[in-house]
Amino acid sequence: MTENHTQNTGIPKMRARNVDVYYGTKQAIDDVSIDVHEEHVTAFIGPSGCGKSTFLRALNRMNDTIPSAKVSGTIELEGEDIYASGMDVVQLRARVGMVFQKPNPFPKSIYENIAYGPKIHGLAEGKGALDEVVERSLRRAGLWEEVKDRLEDSGTALSGGQQQRLCIARAIAVDPEVILMDEPCSALDPIATAKIEELIAELRGRYAIVIVTHSMQQAARVSQRTAFFHLGKMVEYGKTSDIFTNPRETRTKDYITGRYG
Template sequence: MNETVQPPSLAEAIQDRPEDVVDESTSEVKMQARDVSVFYGKKKAIDEVSVDVFTEHVTAFIGPSGCGKSTFLRALNRMNDTIPSASVTGTIELDGEDIYASGMDVVQLRARVGMVFQKPNPFPKSIYENIAYGPKIHGLAEGKAELDTIVEKSLRRAGLWDEVKDRLQDSGTALSGGQQQRLCIARAIAVDPEVILMDEPCSALDPIATAKIEELIDDLRGRYAIVIVTHSMQQAARVSQRTAFFHLGHLVEYGHTSDIFTNPQQQRTQDYITGRYG
């Protein structure tokens, strides 16, 4: 009989973390949010949040359900624009440029700041067309050969090429849940983004698929600035270098992941990571 594999505890996840080798003095701030508030009508969902997103880091947003972490994530590529009642105040800059400025091309912004959602959402197209769609729309390939190269490179970076290279014309929706999520990551990579936002990318996946996504996130770190929303503190401890703890729409604490989990400066952070609420 196979023994049930238990996921590591938070303490074990912290203990097993690789040493962070990023020199923060030379790490580039890719996105900078200052005093950002998000409203749905008159209701304030996010209250004056300030966070830096570094190119060389994976940044994790943690906190209880409904605390605003996904709302803030969506503000980073203006996904909240799709909600008529939503409005944003404060500033969010990408490479020093205000993404909410009136002249900002939102389509181009979302190519530069890609999004991977909680539930895998491949297009009802072939695996090949799922990847090729973005580069075609944005004019990134001049011909079929160049498009083939982009598709293969994106699937390789997403750790999916060897599993699908012989069935690229099969529907993307025929893949397993974990494969679909990696396909969605490959689709985001295909338009050569600078930032990848991931909104609980493993919440619908089994432990084996989750482990593959986490390995992929680690492989992609440094190529892209990555921000991940997760309900799992263990996952944040495993994959991120910086962690932001949200509670009731406020940013309670933000810093190095190891510090947040082993030496938090705020009582609310301590209470959350020790399970007193959440």
């Protein structure tokens, strides 16, 4: 595991400036600028359709898969422009992993779900090294004890909560710098949700983590920084405790107190 040296220097892991995202002629994101630090979990909150998932997807170029999408502005990872023409998008998505709303394990064994990424990225030579990566990733995702005797079983045979932790283990296996989570608990029951939230707390500081959530309670529990999105704009960004107890903007206050959303 390579140590990152940005933690105490205040240098952001990712830096977005004046980002706009269009789907055809419809503007989904309007002039968003934000820094993402690895010592904090950053939550994006806001009503449905406010642009928070669209912006999250811009951070690892997932919007590239939508033909009508156009992104402008600057997004940097460790000072490198991720939209530069020479950027290897496959490599970028290894460095900036994504965990989706609905768990999406590969239709392969639990072992192969984890080993696949390290194999194609050449991160582990030989079976012994792969075994180590698989065990370490599953341990970090809090899943090892539950699956260590059934690594050859299909990943799709696990429960929903276990599948989501498997997807987090899969993202971790390629040694990313950032993990993006798009409403990772919305399809899960409260017990599985609590496990994912515990896991986010354990992974904090090891990776920069950004989570989109519909649940303000979840944002308050898991994050140290919160950005409130509304109608494609980032209305307010700051310490989570300040956003929830003493927001500066009326729109933030109205959303937090349940006036809309």
